[in-house]
Amino acid sequence: MGKKYLAIMASHRRNKFTEKYLDKYINELLEDGHEVEKINLVDYDIGFCKACGYCGKKYGECCIDDDMQVLYEKLRKYRNFIFASPVYFNTVSSRAKIFIDRCQMLYECKYNYKKPWAESCEKGEGIIISVAGACEYDNQFSGSEIILDAFFKNLDVEIKEHVKICKTDFE
Ligand SMILES: Cc1cc2nc3c(=O)[nH]c(=O)nc-3n(C[C@H](O)[C@H](O)[C@H](O)COP(=O)(O)O)c2cc1C
Numbered sequence: 334m335g336k337k338y339l340a341i342m343a344s345h346r347r348n349k350f351t352e353k354y355l356d357k358y359i360n361e362l363l364e365d366g367h368e369v370e371k372i373n374l375v376d377y378d379i380g381f382c383k384a385c386g387y388c389g390k391k392y393g394e395c396c397i398d399d400d401m402q403v404l405y406e407k408l409r410k411y412r413n414f415i416f417a418s419p420v421y422f423n424t425v426s427s428r429a430k431i432f433i434d435r436c437q438m439l440y441e442c443k444y445n446y447k448k449p450w451a452e453s454c455e456k457g458e459g460i461i462i463s464v465a466g467a468c469e470y471d472n473q474f475s476g477s478e479i480i481l482d483a484f485f486k487n488l489d490v491e492i493k494e495h496v497k498i499c500k501t502d503f504e
Contacts, residue, residue: 334367334415335365335368335371335491336366336367336368336412336493337367337368337411337412337413337460338359338362338367338368338369338370338411338413338414338415338450339369339370339372339408339410339413339414339415339462340355340358340359340369340370340371340372340415340417341372341374341409341414341415341416341417341429341432341456342355342372342374342375342376342412342417343369343374343416343417343418343419343421343425343426343428343429343432344417344418344419344426344428344464345375345426345428346377346419347373349377350419350464350498350501351417351418351419351440351464352373353418354410354462354496354498355371355415355417355462355466357416358415358417358460358462358470358496359371359415363402369415370407370411371405372404372407374428374432375398375428376453377401377402377403377404378399378400378434379399379404379431379432380397380399380401380431380435381431382397382431382434382435382437383397383421384437384502386392388437388438388441388443390443390444392441392442392448393405393438393442393450394438395404395435395438397435398429401432401435403478404432405438405439406433408439408450408451408488409452410452411457411459412451412453412455412456412458412488412490413458413459413460413490413498414457414458414459414460414485414488414490415459415460415461415462416429416460416461416462416481416484417461417462417463417464418461418462418463418464418477419463419464419465419466420463420464420466420473420474420476420477421463422476423472423473423474423475423476423477423498424425424476424477424480425463425476425477425480425481428484429480432481433480433481433483433484436487438450439445439487440487441475442487443487443489444487445483449487449488450487450488451488451489454489456489456490456491457488457489457490457491458491458492458493459485459490459491459492459493460492460493460494460495460496461478461481461492461494461495461496462496462498463478463495463496463497463498464498464501465497465498465499465500465501466488466499466500466501466502467499467502468499468500469499469500473497474495474497478492478495
């Protein structure tokens with residue numbers, strides 16, 4: 334049976350390498366009968382987590398009233414995710430990191446309130462697409478994998494695949 338995926342595009346640049354590789358991956362999933370909703374973080378106004386502690390006092394709430402509120406609802410609905418980010422200093426983009434930090438709310442739901450945020454407790458899968466400009470070198474993708482593993486854990490999602498693309502700066 335086909336799965337439903339939420340695809341998150343975290344490059345600052347539209348239609349550049351990260352988005353192109355993500356779209357290629359999405360098309361393959363669609364051809365295989367899966368469903369995919371794609372969101373481009375560039376289209377959302379998301380402020381920094383300021384560590385105010387509000388989500389530690391109110392289950393499932395973040396006091397910052399911005400577009401992240403819409404994205405929380407999407408995260409709640411899906412069990413399968415694709416996260417595509419460029420590699421910046423061996424980790425995800427700043428845009429991705431701002432989004433991930435705002436998922437501290439999900440961390441509190443799971444580990445503090447012990448009532449995870451996802452609508453269903455069905456096991457989910459996470460796919461990472463990391464796009465790097467330089468030729469391959471040690472630890473080029475390590476930071477991205479560590480951060481996204483922590484992000485996915487909040488949603489009870491296990492990494493199924495990490496697609497690693499390099500050398501885009503030579504294309
Ligand atoms: C601030 C910055 C940091 C970067 N750091 C790395 C890096 O650590 N390793 C690497 O291989 N490429 C690095 N790159 C290159 C990008 O990963 C590459 O250009 C990628 O294609 C960007 O994704 P985009 O095409 O979707 O914008 C960096 C680029 C920028 C702008």
